[in-house]
Amino acid sequence: MASLKDVAKLANVSLMTVSRALNEPARLKKETYDTVMSAVKQLNYVSDISARKIRGAKSTPNTIGVLALDTMTTPFSVEITLSIEETARAHGWNSFLVNMFSNDNPDDIVDLLMSHRPNGIIYTTMGLRQVPVPKKLSTLPCVLANCESLTDKLASYIPDDEHGQYAGVTALFQAGYKKLLCIHLPHTLVASQRRRAGIERACLEAGIDPSTLTHHYLPEGDQHYLNAADIVNQHLTASHHFDAIVCGNDRVAFVVYQALLTRGLKIPEDIAVLGYDNMVGTGELFIPPLSTIQLPHYEIGRLSALHIINGETHQETVFVASPLLRRQSI
Known part of the structure; x- marks a missing residue:
């Protein structure tokens, strides 16, 4: 070169x-x-x-450094980093990304990020998490995308999981479904706790006792998604009946569809199904198309980038709307 x-x-x-x-x-x-x-x-x-940048050249574009914890290793949250780059370019800024994996030494990765002399930093994760923020990041404008700080108070842009789940379950109740089987992601996840709160709020507003709903939490690990089929079959053969299934995400819904269709049940005539995430490129491929809640990853990336570009200084948590995408499964 x-x-x-x-x-x-x-x-x-x-x-x-x-x-x-x-x-x-x-x-x-x-x-x-x-x-x-x-x-x-x-x-x-x-x-x-x-x-x-080290020499202080006047024509050097400002730069956003992105510290990505597992974000680029999954198709479910890649829109966050895509949005950051597109927003930065649209405003005459550059962006670069440094991946951090679970077995990396955080100090080494942060040093690598800082060596590029960014003007501001976005710390982003795959899946809503509460994370310790390395001290060195606080020396520059820093914002969190899809995560919350366990240490310093920093601005965070995260999905409004509670209201998203509330909107989805409210749509089920309005469509006449009352007996819900809820198959949640692991209980340890922040999103699972907030989504359950959304379910219970929808119940109270509809005059339904939240204790009448049936809840199951999947164990940690992707291999346990298949457990959703066992849960569905267990309740289909038991005396307890349900008319709708609320799924922790669209992958759970994929397994639920197979379990129901294998038993000859029709969706939504016999049982309605509600997903969560709007998994990239798949929602419309379900037969019938899956009703789900949109995880607003692109908007989270855009707002996080604008936070740095516009020099915003607030340290609040901003809940980004997670809208219901109603399709034919309800």
């Missing part, structure tokens, strides 16, 4: 002249500028942005 020195040598000018051509072209004569840029083009020289 060509260096700044290579450009200076080919153009027969000083390093300072090359730097001015790249950062402050108005200070050069047109002939000198054209000579330098001809050398840049001939050598396919790519400017070292981090080095320019």
